[in-house]
Amino acid sequence: MQRIRLLKDRIARKLMLSLTIFSGLIVFIMAFGLYQRSRPILAIKPLNELLFSTSWQPSSGKFGFFPFIMGTLWVTGVAIFIAVPLCLFTTIYLSEYSGARLCKWTNPLIDLLAGIPSVVYGMCGVLVIVPLIKDHIAPFFGTFSSGYSVLAGGVILAVMIFPIIIHVSSEVFRSVPAELREASLALGATKWQTVKHVVIRKAMPGVIAAIVLGLSRAFGETMAVLMVAGNVAKVPSSVLDPAYPLPALIANNYGEMLSVPLYDSALLLASLVLLMVVLSFNIISRIILIRVERNIR
Amino acid sequence: MDRRYAEEKIFRSLTFASTVVIFLTLAFILATVIAKGISYMNLAMITQTPKGGYYLGKEGGVLNAILGSLYLAGGATFLAILVSLPVVLYINIYSKKESKIAAFTRFSFDVLWGVPSIVYGAFGFTIMLFFGLRTSLLGGIITVSLLILPIMSRAIDEVVRMVPTELLDASYALGATKLETALKIVTRQALPGIMTAVLVAFGRGIGDAASVIFTAGFTDSIPYSLFRPAATLPLAIFFQLGTPLPEVQGRAYASALILTSIILIISVVSRALTGRFTRHVVK
Known part of the structure; x- marks a missing residue:
């Protein structure tokens, strides 16, 4: 009896350890798998040309990712530009001004916002934002736009990254010791001065990490952007131009990629590039967050 | 002043x-x-599969996609539990609290959590090419389970971490092995939190489209085998919205309502669960 129990324990330990090691290695397996599949194209074209050439004609063997990379950067840039101030102010309000009572109500709502599927966001974008841009915003600036544009993609992405930026930066704000605030208030500073000079200064690294996490989320978001950004393989020159972000390119061509030579290899290389960029963003911000956490303890 | x-x-x-x-x-x-x-919702939407000419505005519903999504997310959640629970129990009970492997595993889950779902889709696709699988329910399940693994593991880890050390010590003092402590004490103590984590992961899995577009494919019939393609609600919304016909687009709105309702129900249930299943919880 005793022996069987110990044996079970030992077997379970080995099994659990191997599962743990496996799950720690998933990232590497992913990168390796995608690299293997993208080798055929890397073998004949230098990475430089692939990343910085603007001609995209898969049927004649030209794979230049530059328009797609620029599309992603534009859309992500607009999203960050909209989301960062809104999210920071909201976080300040929720963690500094309003009491804990309101947070009890708002936290589940923010979680809900995070849980809405990206297709539903995309649909709302098609229904509301695209017509808005087409009928009101573009005419206001005296130009024409179909509505499917960098701006539409950016607005939708901004809404999609609200939850993560608010969530992470709230946690960072919460980790700023109350004594610091009290000391500042006791010296006669107003609440806003305390926030500006004490809390934000202390929370800065964590807030940057939160923004970078939001950025990487926006960078890789696919379906919603695919639905509203217009998908024209040209480098956009204004926010009212259509864009074709990298993730949308991958998702849009799954059907034909096996029939054109090197096409699948090119798309999996695009996934690899996406993975690498997002991984480095994530690793940086997680390291900052771990440091922040350690400083407090 | x-x-x-x-x-x-x-x-x-x-x-x-x-x-x-x-x-x-x-x-x-x-x-x-x-x-x-x-305004586009009707009984046919949730009780029928697409009939001939559905995408031209003829009759039918999206039962194929509703069931496909439930099977897919259900299967993926099940697979993810099989991996994440042992991993979390290992890093919290077998390995030492501040050990390198625990820190590394948490870190890699955090990083995986940020990987976009389209990359999971592309990776799932390379796995399927490797094993010679075609687009199928199984391929979708594997891909989505990878996608929700980090979400589930980190959420379960948060609750398992909170289990008081005294409880573990009491169990060891009575002569229980680590495995017995893990299964009979820790999982029971953390059960409400584990349920919430599982539901959150299920919700994430059912709403994701980019990862299944390569791997699960799409079909108009209800999936009856793991090796056949399966329709999913997010893709049904995407495809219907892409058609030029207003009636079919209207069905996309109705499908989105169905999907959003499922997500809302999950989120309400998981909130309600927090206070339940506490029969075995030591306070």
């Missing part, structure tokens, strides 16, 4: 206004989905 108070007032109202904007956006999205969806 006055300038300081003016500044205080301005920024206070600015922060308040931003908060209002963010929550109004959420309300607006939900209102749009409900208002648009309800």
Whole structure:
């Protein structure tokens, strides 16, 4: 009896350890798998040309990712530009001004916002934002736009990254010791001065990490952007131009990629590039967050 | 002196206004989905599969996609539990609290959590090429289980970490092995949190489209085998919205309402669960 129990324990330990090691290695397996599949194209074209050439004609063997990379950067840039101030102010309000009572109500709502599927966001974008841009915003600036544009993609992405930026930066704000605030208030500073000079200064690294996490989320978001950004393989020159972000390119061509030579290899290389960029963003911000956490303890 | 108070007032109202904007956006999205969806909603949508000419506005519903999504997310959640529970129990009970492997595993889950779902889709596709699988329910399940693994593991880890050390010590003192402690004490103590984590992961799995587009494919019939393609709700919405016909687009709105309702129900249930299943919990 005793022996069987110990044996079970030992077997379970080995099994659990191997599962743990496996799950720690998933990232590497992913990168390796995608690299293997993208080798055929890397073998004949230098990475430089692939990343910085603007001609995209898969049927004649030209794979230049530059328009797609620029599309992603534009859309992500607009999203960050909209989301960062809104999210920071909201976080300040929720963690500094309003009491804990309101947070009890708002936290589940923010979680809900995070849980809405990206297709539903995309649909709302098609229904509301695209017509808005087409009928009101573009005419206001005296130009024409179909509505499917960098701006539409950016607005939708901004809404999609609200939850993560608010969530992470709230946690960072919460980790700023109350004594610091009290000391500042006791010296006669107003609440806003305390926030500006004490809390934000202390929370800065964590807030940057939160923004970078939001950025990487926006960078890789696919379906919603695919639905509203217009998908024209040209480098956009204004926010009212259509864009074709990298993730949308991958998702849009799954059907034909096996029939054109090197096409699948090119798309999996695009996934690899996406993975690498997002991984480095994530690793940086997680390291900052771990440091922040350690400083407090 | 006055300038300081003016500044205080301005920024206070600015922060308040931003908060209002963010929550109004959420309300607006939900209102749009409900208002648009309800006028196209009917019984056929949830009880029938697409009939011939469905995408030209003829009769039918999206039962294939509803069931496909439930099977897919269900299967993926099951697979993810099989991996994440042992991993979390290992890093919390077998390995030492501050060990390198625990820290590394947590870190890699955090990083995996940020990997976009399209990359999971592309990776799932390479796995399927490697094993010679075609687009199928199984391929979708494997890909989505990888996608939700980090979400589930980190959420379970949060609750298992909170289990008091005294409880573990009491169990060891009575002569229980680590395995017995893990299964009979820790999982019971953390059960409400584990349930919530599982539901959250299920919700994430059912709503994801980019990862299944390569791997699960799409079909108009109800999936009956793991090796056949399966339709999913997010893709059904995407495809129907892409057609030029207003009736079919209307069905996309109705499908979005169905999907959003499933997500809402999951989120309400998981909130309600927090206080339940506490029969075995030592307070």
